[in-house]
Structure formats: structure tokens, C-alpha cells
Amino acid sequence: MRILIVEDDETLADGLSVGLRLQGFTPELVTCCADAREALAQGGFSAVVLDLMLPDGSGLDLLAALRAGGDRVPVLLLTALDQVRDRIGGLDAGADDYLGKPFDLGEVSARLRAIIRRAEGRASALLEWNGLRLDPSRMRGEMAGRELRFSRREFAVLRALIETPGVIVEKDRLEERLYGWQEGVESNAVEVHVHKLRAKLGAGFIETVRGVGYRLAEARP
Amino acid sequence: MRILIVEDDETLADGLSVGLRLQGFTPELVTCCADAREALAQGGFSAVVLDLMLPDGSGLDLLAALRAGGDRVPVLLLTALDQVRDRIGGLDAGADDYLGKPFDLGEVSARLRAIIRRAEGRASALLEWNGLRLDPSRMRGEMAGRELRFSRREFAVLRALIETPGVIVEKDRLEERLYGWQEGVESNAVEVHVHKLRAKLGAGFIETVRGVGYRLAEARP
DNA sequence: ATCTTCCACGATCAGAATCCGCATCGGGCC
DNA sequence: GGCCCGATGCGGATTCTGATCGTGGAAGAT
Numbered sequence: 001m002r003i004l005i006v007e008d009d010e011t012l013a014d015g016l017s018v019g020l021r022l023q024g025f026t027p028e029l030v031t032c033c034a035d036a037r038e039a040l041a042q043g044g045f046s047a048v049v050l051d052l053m054l055p056d057g058s059g060l061d062l063l064a065a066l067r068a069g070g071d072r073v074p075v076l077l078l079t080a081l082d083q084v085r086d087r088i089g090g091l092d093a094g095a096d097d098y099l100g101k102p103f104d105l106g107e108v109s110a111r112l113r114a115i116i117r118r119a120e121g122r123a124s125a126l127l128e129w130n131g132l133r134l135d136p137s138r139m140r141g142e143m144a145g146r147e148l149r150f151s152r153r154e155f156a157v158l159r160a161l162i163e164t165p166g167v168i169v170e171k172d173r174l175e176e177r178l179y180g181w182q183e184g185v186e187s188n189a190v191e192v193h194v195h196k197l198r199a200k201l202g203a204g205f206i207e208t209v210r211g212v213g214y215r216l217a218e219a220r221p
Numbered sequence: 222m223r224i225l226i227v228e229d230d231e232t233l234a235d236g237l238s239v240g241l242r243l244q245g246f247t248p249e250l251v252t253c254c255a256d257a258r259e260a261l262a263q264g265g266f267s268a269v270v271l272d273l274m275l276p277d278g279s280g281l282d283l284l285a286a287l288r289a290g291g292d293r294v295p296v297l298l299l300t301a302l303d304q305v306r307d308r309i310g311g312l313d314a315g316a317d318d319y320l321g322k323p324f325d326l327g328e329v330s331a332r333l334r335a336i337i338r339r340a341e342g343r344a345s346a347l348l349e350w351n352g353l354r355l356d357p358s359r360m361r362g363e364m365a366g367r368e369l370r371f372s373r374r375e376f377a378v379l380r381a382l383i384e385t386p387g388v389i390v391e392k393d394r395l396e397e398r399l400y401g402w403q404e405g406v407e408s409n410a411v412e413v414h415v416h417k418l419r420a421k422l423g424a425g426f427i428e429t430v431r432g433v434g435y436r437l438a439e440a441r442p
Numbered sequence: 443a444t445c446t447t448c449c450a451c452g453a454t455c456a457g458a459a460t461c462c463g464c465a466t467c468g469g470g471c472c
Numbered sequence: 473g474g475c476c477c478g479a480t481g482c483g484g485a486t487t488c489t490g491a492t493c494g495t496g497g498a499a500g501a502t
Contacts, residue, residue, distance in 0.1 A: 097318070151475060167358040187478045191463060209360060210462065210485065211373040372486060408489050412452060419453095431451065431496065 001046035003027045003112065006036040006062070007078065008055050016049065019105040025112070033057040040066060040073070047074040047116050049108070050095075063095060067177060074115040076108070129165040129216055132201065134158065148200055153178060157193045161206065161216050170213040222267035223398075224248045224333065227257040227283070228299065229276050237270065240326035246333070247397055254278040261287060261294070265384050268295040268337050270329070271316075284316060295336040297329070350386040350437055353422065355379065369421055374399060378414045382427065382437050391434040 003020055007013040008031045020027045028045075030036045033056045040048070052059040063075055077098035096115040099108060127134035132143045139155045141148040150158060160169055160177050174190050194214060198206055207217045224241055228234040229252045241248040249266075251257045254277045261269070273280040284296055298319035317336040320329060348355040353369075355362045360376050362369040371379060381390055381398050395411050415435060419427055428438045 153476070164358075168360060188463080189477060192465090192476080192478095195464070195466095208463070212360065215359070374487070409452080410488055413454085413488080416453065416455095429452070 001025050001116065002044060004036065004039055004045045004048045005029050006031075006033075006048065006054065006059065007051040008032065008053075009051070012051075015105070016108065020109060020112075023105075023109040025109070031055070033059070033062050036062055037065075040071065043071075043073075045073055047076060047112050049076050049078060049112070051078045074112075076111055076115060078103070127159065127162045129162050130205065132162070132205070134162055143201065150197075150200070153189070153193050154197055154200075157190065158197055158201075161214060165216045166218050168209050168213050168215045172213075174213065222246050222337065223265055225257065225260055225266045225269045226250050227252075227254075227269065227275065227280065228272045229253065229274075230272070233272075236326070237329065241330060241333075244326075244330040246330070252276070254280070254283045257283060258286075261292065263385060263388070264292075264294075265381070266294055268297060268333050270297050270299065270333070272299045295333075297332055297336060299324070348380070348383045350383050351426065353383070353426070355383055364422065371418075371421070374410075374414050375418055375421075378411065379418055379422075382435060386437045387439050389430050389434050389436045393434075395434065 001024075003025045005013060005016055005020075005027050007016065007029070013029055013031070017027045017029055025046075027049075028039065030039055031054075033054050036048075036050075036054075039045075050059045050063060054062075059077065063077075066073070066075075074096045077095045079098055097111050099111060127136060132141055132148075134141045136159065139150055139152070141150065141158075156178055157174055160174055171190055178190070194206055204217055206214055208214055224246045226234060226237050226241075226248050228237065228250070231252075234250055234252065238248045238250055246267075249260065251260055252275075254275050257269075257271075257275075260266075271280045271284060275283075280298065284298075287294070287296075295317045298316045300319055318332050320332060348357065353362055353364045357380060360371060360373075362371065362379075377399050378395055381395055392411055399411070399414075415427055415429075425438055428436050430436060
């Protein structure tokens, strides 16, 4: 299983790398946000070990951007032990778990296994539903022979919905997904995007569940 | 959301209880494994906060027994900070997360929210009783081949009842579930929703227990 | 025991109040 | 220019409220 380690402290990074290799993982190492972004864009990692403090930015921002783009790869945060506030923010930002430094190598791999196991339950490569096919890598879709294009936000909403077709996705969760943890926007942005999506997909494709959220309709009329 | 706190240290337990209540949870408190077992058998908790060291046994054993019995309620372990081995063991025993003492109250609730959210994703278990099948992820039901739809409140009441079929659910508890601990309604709102449910499910499906609450009927006439 | 009375609690209903989503627009920003 | 955020007013679904009516069952009488 490929694990991406994002850590600039060389000693720590090497230790992690060796330790995880011994545990049967296949770690790859990057040392800054920019490289991490690039690696993650390729995809194919089973999980990410992410340091919060990086030379070219905060790991939290990287994480938030990742989630906003719809990537749900499991993330294990590394944080200094006393940064309680960071830790809370991390979980809300979409991290699957975190670990305070200094940490035990056995614990790192136990937690990695745990979050990977959790993530497997929700994975799916093909996004397809009710005649709509979505290509996540191109942000495009296809329906009844016509190619559909979506803006970033539109696509994020649609993707969140199609990952669990038929299942209600709470509006909170959609906002969370679009904007990250920090301060759910004080507006009807989600509704607007749903509106635009309906214009492209046809009314009836996305159902409203009043007071709760949205979901994809079970069958097309 | 009802949270079961299993903790024998009175100071800690009270602190947790008050803190969680302020965060919008509805905590209930037990101080030993035996009581915890009993409470858990009733079901209806959104999560469990579990201390490892209890007067009548280890929380780990309780957890293991719980999982062995098929119960997947999210569990947050409380452990002394340096017991790394316990922590790893806890994750392997089926805990969803753990927290070292001393801990920050905000962190407890952040983690609770996180594990509850996760658990909801995997739920999708159909609730079934007496010919009614309920799908919580879709807020729909099906009975005698007919699809039933419910509003949010209706569904909340019905779900509370069907989670412990045949068991009486006090009206207070229903209100609590609908409106949170604060701001109880000053009217017969619950009764109204029960009324609407009966209209959809047929009279006799929900029984009234005068002076106490409601429950689902054992068998259909 | 049986019957009657009584009353607190629940059922029912309709109108009011509230909440929520939809459509639309303008301005800021990339 | 395209995209996204935030605001607004409207319309409708949902929920609450309060009044009234119905009823179970206990208390007391016979």
C-alpha cells in the first residue's frame, strides 16, 4: 500500500519511512506542500501522513484544499503535542486522525491501518448513476450522449452526491466539503450550485429532502 | 444525540457530562461495566465515551464483548496519556478513537462528532419491524409494497421508536430527541407527529402507554 | 364485585407562525 | 467573461400552538 509522507524534518521523515516499510507499507516522501499537491494529483495513495508545519505553508490548508477538490484519501495528521487547537481544527478540516509528536512507530502504523480500513468501506472508482457518467479527473460528465461540463463547485457538489447515490447528503456536509471546516458560509451557495446542476442534469435528477439535504433520485421519471 | 459516558471518577464524569450537554449532546452517566452493559443493551446511543479503568473490570473487555455482540456504536476511549500499548490495543479491540487524559473538552466533542459522522456513513442498516422497513439514509420506508415518505420530525419520532421496537420510549425522551435538551416545546407537538405517523402506518402500529410514552406494537392484529 | 363519576391525559383539528428552498440579481474576483 | 458568493423576496411545506373533544382507569359508592 502506497503511503505519502509529507514531512520536512529529515530525521523524522527517514524514521517514518523506514518504519512504515518494515510494517509492509510502501512509503513515498515529499517535503513541502507544493510537492505534496503534485503527488496527490496523481492519486494512487492508500493514505497520507501529513505534518502540519511545512516550509511553504500549513498542512491544514493543503488538507482543506484536498477535501474541497473532492479527494477523500485518508489523512493522518502529525502535530506537536500541545497544539490542542490545531488538532481540533484538523479533525474538522477533514483529517481522519492525528497523532502528537513524539509518537510511537507501532502506533503510526496501527492508526494508518485503521483509517485505511475505514476508507475502504466508502471507495468507488466509477461514478455512474441513472444515465450520468462522471469523470472525476477531467471534471466532465456525459449523459444521453451529450458531454456535460461543470465548474469546480458544481462538480464538487455533484460528486459528493453521486458517491452515495440515493442516499441523503446533509447540506452541512456539502458545505463542509466545499469550504472545509472553517465557518460554514453564511449564504445559500449550495442551493445555487444545486440549481445550476439541475439546469444541466434536468429537473428530477437531484431531489430535495426538506430540512435535511439533497440526494440523487432513485429512478428517472 | 444521546451519549453514554462510562466513567467512575466522579469529578471527571460530571465535567464531561456538563461539557457535552453544553455542546448539544444528551449525555447519560454510568459508573461501572455492569451498568454500562445494561444501558447499551437498550441501545439508542449515538456514541459511547468509555474509561479504560473501571471498578468492576476493564473497559477493553466491555468493548470487546460489545463488538463481539455485533454492536457497532462508535466508542471513544479515555486512557492515561502514557499507556501507548493500551491505546493500540483499544483501536484493535474496536474503538473508533481514543483520547489521553487530561483532555480538552472541546476536543472530546470534536472527536465525538467525528466518529459519529463516520458511523453514520456506514450505517445504512435497514430498520425493520412488523412489516415496516425503514431506510435511515433515505428517510423513507416501505410497507406492504407501498413506499412511505416522512417529514423530518415524523421520521425522527419513528426512528426513535423502531430502534428499540416493543420498548416504551418516554415522551420526554422523544422531545429531547427532537428538540435537544434545551427549549422543550410547550405543547403537544410530539402527539401531533405520532398522529401523523399513525395516519401513514395504520392505527395500531404505534401504541400509547398512558402517562409514559409510546412504543411499537408487538404484533399486528 | 360492579357501577358510576370524574379528571388528567391523549387525540384530533385548523389556523398561525416559522422555516426552508428556489429563483434571481449584482458585485467582486480570478 | 465566467464563476462564485451573498442578499432578497416569494411561495410553499412543515411544524407549532391552543382549543376542544374523547377516553382510560382509578376512586369511591353501592
